[in-house]
Every structure is written in C-alpha cells, then in structure tokens.
Amino acid sequence: MKKLKILSDAAKYDVSCSSSGVERRNRGEGRLGNSRSFGICHTWSSDGRCISLLKILMTNRCVYDCVYCVNKATNDVERASFMPEEVAKLTIEFYRRNYIEGLFLSSAIEKSSNQTMENIHKILLLLRKKYHFNGYIHVKAIPGADKELIEQCGYLADRMSVNIELPTKESLGKLAPQKKHSSIIAPMKEIRNRLLLSQDEKKALVHYKRFVPAGQSTQMIIGATEDTDYKILTCAEYLYNKYNMKRVYYSAYVPVNSHSTLPSIQTTPPLLREHRLYQADWLLRFYNFTSEDIFIGGSQSISTKFDPKMNWALNNLHLFPIEINQAPLELLIRIPGVGHTSARRIIKERKVAFLNYEALCKTGCVIKRAKYFVTCKGKYYGENMDIDFIKRKYLNEQKYEQLSFFG
Numbered sequence: 560m561k562k563l564k565i566l567s568d569a570a571k572y573d574v575s576c577s578s579s580g581v582e583r584r585n586r587g588e589g590r591l592g593n594s595r596s597f598g599i600c601h602t603w604s605s606d607g608r609c610i611s612l613l614k615i616l617m618t619n620r621c622v623y624d625c626v627y628c629v630n631k632a633t634n635d636v637e638r639a640s641f642m643p644e645e646v647a648k649l650t651i652e653f654y655r656r657n658y659i660e661g662l663f664l665s666s667a668i669e670k671s672s673n674q675t676m677e678n679i680h681k682i683l684l685l686l687r688k689k690y691h692f693n694g695y696i697h698v699k700a701i702p703g704a705d706k707e708l709i710e711q712c713g714y715l716a717d718r719m720s721v722n723i724e725l726p727t728k729e730s731l732g733k734l735a736p737q738k739k740h741s742s743i744i745a746p747m748k749e750i751r752n753r754l755l756l757s758q759d760e761k762k763a764l765v766h767y768k769r770f771v772p773a774g775q776s777t778q779m780i781i782g783a784t785e786d787t788d789y790k791i792l793t794c795a796e797y798l799y800n801k802y803n804m805k806r807v808y809y810s811a812y813v814p815v816n817s818h819s820t821l822p823s824i825q826t827t828p829p830l831l832r833e834h835r836l837y838q839a840d841w842l843l844r845f846y847n848f849t850s851e852d853i854f855i856g857g858s859q860s861i862s863t864k865f866d867p868k869m870n871w872a873l874n875n876l877h878l879f880p881i882e883i884n885q886a887p888l889e890l891l892i893r894i895p896g897v898g899h900t901s902a903r904r905i906i907k908e909r910k911v912a913f914l915n916y917e918a919l920c921k922t923g924c925v926i927k928r929a930k931y932f933v934t935c936k937g938k939y940y941g942e943n944m945d946i947d948f949i950k951r952k953y954l955n956e957q958k959y960e961q962l963s964f965f966g
C-alpha cells in the first residue's frame with residue numbers, strides 16, 4: 560500500500576488519463592467499499608466508454624534531473640520501486656476485484672533507459688503470457704531505449720507513448736538537459752514504422768502481429784517556457800502528420816520546484832490556455848483545420864476570449880452566412896455551433912425537405928452560436944451580421960447561467 564501510494568501519486572502529473580481524485584472511507588455499518596483518491600484514473604475507449612485504469616509509476620527513482628519534475632534526482636521525496644511481479648499481481652488482483660479494466664504504466668529512469676524498458680517488458684510478458692491478461696495496457700516508451708525493446712513491448716501493449724515534453728529542442732535543452740530531442744523522436748519513429756507495417760500486413764491478409772493497436776500518444780507541458788501556442792500547436796500538427804500520433808495531450812504546467820529557468824512557484828496552471836489548445840487540437844484532427852486557420856495574420860497565441868472555431872469565423876466573416884440547405888459537409892462543420900453530428904443530420908434531413916429555422920434547431924446544433932452564421936431557406940435569423948454585435952452576444956453567452964431543459 561505504501562509503494563502504491565507513492566507511485567500512484569507520482570504518476571498524477573502524466574495527463575494522458577485523469578485521476579478519480581476522490582477519498583472516502585467506509586465509516587458506517589452495512590456499507591460496501593472505500594474510495595481511494597490515488598491509483599485509479601479514467602480514460603475513454605474509441606466507442607466512448609469510460610474505462611478505469613490503474614495508473615502508476617514503476618519507479619520514481621530517477622537518474623535524470625528535469626527541472627520541472629517532482630521526481631528529479633536532486634529532489635528530496637520519498638522513493639519507491641515496484642518489482643515487475645508486483646505490478647503484474649497488483650493489476651490482476653485489482654482487475655479481479657473489478658476496480659480496473661486496464662493498466663497505465665509509466666516510469667522514471669532508475670538506472671538506464673534500457674534497464675527501465677526491460678522491466679516494463681517483463682511486466683508486459685508477465686501480464687500477457689503468465690496471467691493471460693487481455694485488458695487494456697498503456698505503457699511509456701523510454702527515450703534512449705533500444706529499438707528492439709520498444710518493438711517487443713509494442714507487440715504486447717495496446718498503446719505506447721513517448722512524452723515530447725516541450726515543443727522545441729531549445730526548451731528541452733533548458734529544462735531537461737539529459738533528454739535529447741533525437742532520443743525522443745527515435746522511439747516515436749520506430750513505433751510509427753512498426754504500426755504502418757502491421758497495418759499493411761493486415762491489409763494484405765498475410766500473417767500479422769498486432770502492434771500497439773490503440774496507437775501512440777504524447778504529452779507537452781504548457782506554460783513552463785516561453786513557447787507560444789503557435790509553436791506548441793504546429794509541433795502537435797507535425798507529430799500528427801509525421802508520426803501517426805493518435806493524441807497529443809497538453810498539460811498545464813503545475814509548479815512543484817523552484818528553479819531560475821522556471822516560472823515562479825506561485826504561478827497558477829494556465830488551464831484556460833490548455834483548454835483552448837485542446838479545442839484547437841480537436842479542430843486539427845476532426846474539422847480539417849490547419850494551424851494557419853487558427854493563427855490568423857501571424858498571431859502567436861490562441862484567443863482566450865473566443866473559442867478557436869468562433870475566432871476563425873469572426874476573422875472570416877466574408878465567408879458567411881452559409882445557406883444550410885446547400886453547403887457541403889466540409890463547410891457546415893466550419894460553422895460555429897455546428898458539429899459533425901448536427902452537420903450530418905442537416906444533410907440527412909434536407910434530402911427530404913429544405914430545413915427552416917425550427918428544423919435547424921432540432922438537429923442538435925448550438926443555435927445560439929450558429930444563428931449568426933447561417934441562413935435557412937435564404938432567411939437570416941441572427942439579427943445583425945456586425946462583428947462587434949456577434950462578439951458581444953457571444954461573450955454574454957459565456958456567462959454562467961442555469962441550464963434549462965427547454966432552452
């Protein structure tokens with residue numbers, strides 16, 4: 560329990576999953592179970608199900624000294640390491656008790672990259688071959704580890720991730736001098752190549768082994784350096800295009816150490832900035848946006864006032880209003896307030912009859928936003944297409960209000 564407490568607490572800065580964060584002791588008679596704030600996190604499967612994962616570090620003993628990290632070698636924190644068999648047994652026992660559906664395993668670098676990756680591999684072997692565990696496993700690929708080791712792990716895990724940490728070599732050199740940009744990119748490249756090979760073999764119907772079927776992901780820290788949103792998002796765009804990245808996670812910097820190269824220890828995590836980056840990232844992945852659409856006129860940061868899609872629309876007002884009964888899907892999904900689901904509904908419904916304003920409301924779009932940018936059967940319902948008017952209305956809409964069933 561002590562090791563579990565230390566190593567699950569140390570894992571909380573990795574944001575690929577978020578901790579359940581609830582602590583509740585069983586006090587009353589006749590009650591069933593306790594809730595612990597550490598160890599279990601939640602993530603989402605591709606079909607939208609929320610699944611619980613045991614989220615732990617294999618060890619928090621680290622030979623590296625990344626200045627932003629709570630586990631860095633020179634920090635005086637309680638240290639612990641799990642043996643491979645302990646992690647495997649914990650996972651199986653938790654699974655049997657129905658606490659978890661899978662494992663999210665990360666690690667500090669205890670002796671060397673290869674020694675750490677070898678232990679991760681041992682855990683995977685134990686789980687898959689000895690205990691025949693068929694649940695979800697996400698493991699870290701350790702920068703600097705041999706490619707053969709990474710490859711062997713990839714055939715046993717569902718997802719692998721290598722944290723790029725910062726968007727530029729310069730920032731990485733400043734905050735994590737022992738980590739080399741090339742040693743982070745090398746395993747990403749290896750995972751991508753193997754993944755493509757496995758997909759080609761599957762298509763060719765030859766015997767193939769599943770390699771990280773849930774793909775690879777990475778994480779970037781936001782606000783620990785001067786790196787702009789532009790640098791962060793163009794780096795993410797590059798990783799999506801070049802390394803078949805499934806997800807880039809953005810982690811608002813939480814100050815845990817004092818250092819001359821870091822923001823002050825009193826700095827609050829830039830959560831709104833993180834949120835806007837996630838929104839922009841969503842547009843890159845699912846809405847055919849490019850970073851040029853998001854950073855208009857050479858801007859380096861994402862507007863915190865307006866969400867990125869609204870910001871794009873306000874800066875391209877000459878493209879609106881769009882007639883919903885004629886626009887193709889690519890254009891419909893560019894309208895603020897219209898997502899993929901409502902755009903598809905619009906297309907389906909208009910095959911039967913042209914949509915009027917009432918019919919548009921029923922497609923599930925956010926009409927409070929969409930109405931300034933569309934016409935229905937040629938009629939505009941947004942009162943005024945003046946940019947300042949729309950901005951004012953949007954900002955008023957952002958104020959919190961009691962949700963209504965009928966609004």
Ligand code: SF4
Nearest residue numbers: 621623625628631667
């Ligand atoms: S390698 Fe760096 S970021 Fe990872 S645990 Fe060690 S000090 Fe922390």
